[in-house]
Amino acid sequence: MSRIPTPATIEDAPAAAHTSLNGVKASLGIVPNLYRLTANSPAALDGLLSLNGALGKGQLPAATRERIALAIANVNGCSYCNSAHSYIAANMLKLPEDEIIRARGGRASDAKADAAVGLARKIAIARGDVKDADIEAARAAGLSDGELVEIVGHVALNVFTNYLNEVFGTEIDFPVVTAERVAEPA
Structure with missing residues (x-):
């Protein structure tokens, strides 16, 4: 069990994180616990997803x-x-x-x-x-x-x-x- 709550569903996460979590679900088909836990801070979730998305467009395979x-x-x-x-x-x-x-x-x-x-x-x-x-x-x-x-x-x-x-x-x-x-x- 994690030390802070992991929202069980997208709807259980802070409202400001819903769009980002829906994007994760659309991309992966699921929302892994990492992203749901990080959604406790919508700003941290957005930062994580933004950096991941930007680097995913980079030169490294x-x-x-x-x-x-x-x-x-x-x-x-x-x-x-x-x-x-x-x-x-x-x-x-x-x-x-x-x-x-x-x-x-x-x-x-x-x-x-x-x-x-x-x-x-x-x-x-x-x-x-x-x-x-x-x-x-x-x-x-x-x-x-x-x-x-x-x-x-x-x-x-x-x-x-x-x-x-x-x-x-x-x-x-x-x-x-x-x-x-x-x-x-x-």
Whole structure:
């Protein structure tokens, strides 16, 4: 049970969140607990959805974005996000199980995706304090400056959702996949 109420339905959420929650339902077919819990603050929900929507129009492929989400969930030990993104990766993006497992550890079989996911993981672990060599390696793998900026955006987005779920104990409404947690910054 979460530490704050999770509205059971869209109608139970604050009225100012109804339009956003209806948009989530139209997009996903359901309204996951994360969004219903976040609806306790319509402003936070709108911010979450706006950043997610904007980054979804970016240069990074959907599979790379999901890999980043999996890596960050496992840095932060967020089983809700690990469960949700494992489900999305497998069922919506059709990523093979071995790729999902790699992503949880900040890796990918594709060199460019590997560089993106690895950098995202380093950013999260080091709380942004990455080295020049990390950026140079990402560029050498073919990542553009725009993609590098988007990687930071995806880290921030996923840290936000990880923290929401960890702070409030959001009830997992996907098949449960327990996340690992990176203990200390590298």
